[in-house]
Amino acid sequence: MAWSTREIAELAGTSLRAVRHYHDIGLLPEPERRSNGYKQYGVTHLMRLLRITKLVTLGFSLHQIADLGDGDEHPAEALRALDADLARQIEQRQRLRAELAEILGSGLATDLPSEFAGARKEFSEADRNFIAVIGRVLGKKERAAYAELLTDEARMESDDDFDALPADADETTRQELAERLAAEVRRLSEQFPAVKTLGAETTVGPRRYRETLDRAIGELYNPAQRDVMRRMRLIYPKENG
């Protein structure tokens, strides 16, 4: 008597359902049946199944295996293509691991681009969100420049004051803070010339870039903070965040 479905599945190291699936899609011919409907497999079926499971573990899709046919020609070209594919997958995973290492090493929030891994750590939630958004719309080079700025520059007292600014801060407080921040931005612009042109290279075009930043600012900061930003721009009329 011949093998049952469970038996060839076990001999081939696969599952009952997998064997039936290979029948369903026409990858493995169905064997003869006994009078009660039970399937009876022979060596040729086992051979075919062994080939299938081998190719599956190597990483071929069932479609590819079907295309390879049941002949015994050596599919060198397909094997090389698969190898190249595996090489790509390995590289991609290695890049991901490098990124993970950066994130883990820096304790960087997971919603920030990993270029910012080296940045000084204490952002307010609004700042973090703002940086996440700007990080998405800036082009690669500008993002790197921005990241460099955040990495080299320590947090200043004026930053704390800005974060803590209440929505109803009075006129004098706002103007004074705007002046201190403008002085800071001026200094940064000299130290990091890229800041002057920030927004020149974006992923969404200059118009969407401006719109996006404006919307982010509108939602993330309170009226007094937004007013301080406006005043800053009057004092030091350059693009800035």
Add this chain to the structure above:
Amino acid sequence: MAWSTREIAELAGTSLRAVRHYHDIGLLPEPERRSNGYKQYGVTHLMRLLRITKLVTLGFSLHQIADLGDGDEHPAEALRALDADLARQIEQRQRLRAELAEILGSGLATDLPSEFAGARKEFSEADRNFIAVIGRVLGKKERAAYAELLTDEARMESDDDFDALPADADETTRQELAERLAAEVRRLSEQFPAVKTLGAETTVGPRRYRETLDRAIGELYNPAQRDVMRRMRLIYPKENG
């Protein structure tokens, strides 16, 4: 006015459908709608979406992302688990590439276990099938021993005669061939002591092992060849293939 679905999708570098999918599974809250039913996204939605897409590209499943919650705690443990997983995936792919290299280098048929990569090449189809089957049912150590035998031993004239043996070969031819083959097997048994106990360590148990080999022999070789095998066993009474 706020962002449309297409707009946040583009800002986050993902697809319209992906955003809707995140809504469907409750990963991303739906925003307010305009009177015409159009969705209007704000910065908080963009932030959430950015976090999701970032974690997706790192390799988290949507379930895992849901479990991480929308808080901004640093998911260090999850990141480390993911890293370990990526390391495993890389290793597995490297093993597959090594196996592919062996197969490609040797021109080995894809239905044979790759341990047999070094084996002498000219198997008859029946032999190849038989080796594939026995390769599956032998345990790892015995498979290695068998592979070593096939690697070191050159093909003999008697092998060719056996492959070419017609189903109606006469008595004398069979007996003579059986004697030559038995002598060969005796020599091999001395050179490779593992041959004597072949079948002791199997993946399917001794009973299924014997059954499997018998069925394979029955289907792969003609009556005269099977008779020669029987005679061999009488002359040199050891397990053999």
Add this chain to the structure above:
DNA sequence: TTGCTCCTCACGTCACGTGAGGTGGC
């Protein structure tokens, strides 16, 4: 009126896993 965007079903993909419900031989 035409073109473009938005919307909601709802089926398709891939390689099976997992019951559901029924039959056959000991």
Add this chain to the structure above:
DNA sequence: TTGCTCCTCACGTCACGTGAGGTGGC
């Protein structure tokens, strides 16, 4: 009669892709 194996539907998984069919603002 009970337990075990075999069978055939047929839905579920995962992260969306891809139309199908309809509406709204310029």
